[in-house]
Amino acid sequence: MAFEGLAERLQGTIQRIKGKGKVSEADVKEMMREVRFALIEADVNLKVVKEFVKKVSERAVGADVMKSLTPGQQVIKIVKDELTELMGGDQSPIQFANKPPTVIMMVGLQGAGKTTTTGKLANILRKKYNRNPLLVAADIYRPAAIQQLQTIGKQLSFPVFSLGTDVSPVEIVRQALEKAKEDHNDVVIIDTAGRLHIDEALMQELKDIRALKEPDEVFLVVDSMTGQDAVNVAQNFNETVGITGVILTKLDGDTRGGAALSIRSVAQKPIKFVGMGEKMDALEAFHPERMASRILGMGDMLSLIEKAQENVDEEKAKELEEKFRTQSFTFDDFIDQLNQVKKMGPLEDIIKMLPGAGKIKGLENAKVDEKQMGRMEAIIYAMTPQEKTTPSIINSSRKKRISKGSGTSIQDVNRLLKQFEDMKKMMKQMTNMQQGQKGKKKMKMPGLDSLFK
Structure with a gap:
């Protein structure tokens, strides 16, 4: 993905200033030095770099920032505002003719x-x-x-x-x-x-x-x-x-x-x-x-939502929500969800749109293993209709048959069954929380680690 080198350097720079209770001119100067290097390294036009650094510096050392309760956050907002302005400010729509074509x-x-x-x-x-x-x-x-x-x-x-x-x-x-x-x-x-x-x-x-x-x-x-x-x-x-x-x-x-x-x-x-x-x-x-x-x-939640709206079937989404509520989610539903997510684009790009994803160690180099996703699908397709709806019946002999039929190992079958159960537990937690149960529960996305190389 474009901007990865620039993003990494800028994010590292702003993290150092983010939590500061006080920001001095020296802090801003040091930050702008790093930003200048990051932009030049990203092959940004030199005149553009100078103008950008000048604008951010002038705003960042203003009295409103220095005297604010969260100066670090204010500086980051200024960088974001100026970066947005540098790329055009507002989105520019297509101009259609009053009279076609x-x-x-x-x-x-x-x-x-x-x-x-x-x-x-x-x-x-x-x-x-x-x-x-x-x-x-x-x-x-x-x-x-x-x-x-x-x-x-x-x-x-x-x-x-x-x-x-x-x-x-x-x-x-x-x-x-x-x-x-x-x-x-x-x-x-x-x-x-x-x-x-x-x-x-x-x-x-x-x-x-x-x-x-x-x-x-x-x-x-x-x-x-x-x-x-x-x-x-x-x-x-x-x-x-x-x-x-x-x-x-x-x-x-x-x-x-x-x-x-x-x-x-x-x-x-x-x-x-x-x-x-x-x-x-x-x-x-x-x-x-x-x-x-x-x-x-x-992150970029608006683009993520738009992708979901374009690629996810609304009727199926409602049906799925009901299945989570009644705990009747099956492997057929799992495959269906996998296919709908794949339509949205590369999974690593989708995850990077989530706010805070950049802080996840190693995510910047993460690549989804398409072969692993293929193995998951092969395992599910090798199951009988009964096994897909009632995975609890899958014993040792059934696992051997499924692994042989899908060209995978028994360990792969065991891993998928565990991921499926973890997902059901997580969805049950989410359903319970939506229904108003008190107490915050720490949740994680189960099974995602196995999709990455």
Whole structure:
């Protein structure tokens, strides 16, 4: 995940100042020194680093902070506020046309992920905004781009407009706009050509396409792995063609995060979306405040709730709650829950969204063992219907049969049975507490440790 190095250093720095009853200018200066190093290490633009450190320092040594009862907490809040502002302040929504179709141009250098991101964006527009997009294959210089967009369109059931490689991109877009009106597509997403570097021919073509009909959005797709180069690309495209926002791809990869922290300040254009994986649903609206919270180890419960709402079946959730209440939770329900959680994304990323997760030792390097999850499923599928509903009947001979049928060891079977019982106990505790029983009980998430490598 991006920002890991930055997050680790910043969290270590703020922990040292967090509980202080008094904060001196020397404390702030030392903290800002660490913050400066952390930002430079994350490949943040130097001008941006200087401005950020200056703003935080000026606010942190103010009388309101120094004389407050919790100065350490106040300084952390200032860092979070300024980090949020650095990335754009408020979330920047898509600008839809008053009269359809809304036209969105996807621009950027070759290899940034424009074509894939075009499909991901269409997916979001349908799911979240109930729109009916038409995808336009306007990259005639890379034949594979047309085929790739058609494959994505087929996979997601979106229409793709193409006239092959012998017609000019301007003509393709002109006819696509007419087609969208005929077929009542309320959004047109144009996948334009890219180059390995910025050149005059590329920019002129984009200007010509733009001149056909003023687009409602021009999204620059940038590979966040390119660091400072991403900022330069954003500046050049904005000055020459004009962009309305940025989509950062590969933010889930091993990137230091400098592009995300620099682009808004340097190019003065908001980050609209971030790519968080290869799957076609792995594009998220960019929320500066939530990202600042993640970086500082404060969690991101709003994004976690949104993921749950998108992927968890509400009827099944109510049914499950009733089963916990009546203690009738079975292994079939266990599998069902496992599958719903998997839809939300990598488990290690979900856990990191929980407030305070950054304090769990070793979690920053934790990777969920997919093989272990596969073993758990195999064991459950090897059980008889009766064993799934009444695990207490699983004796030694049944364990041998289950382990043989699932290709696992008896120890694996025993481990899963224990985890299942622990989960039922925990859910019973939670149900009892909800019903108003007094006394606080310390609870832990059972069995999670076995999922991690």
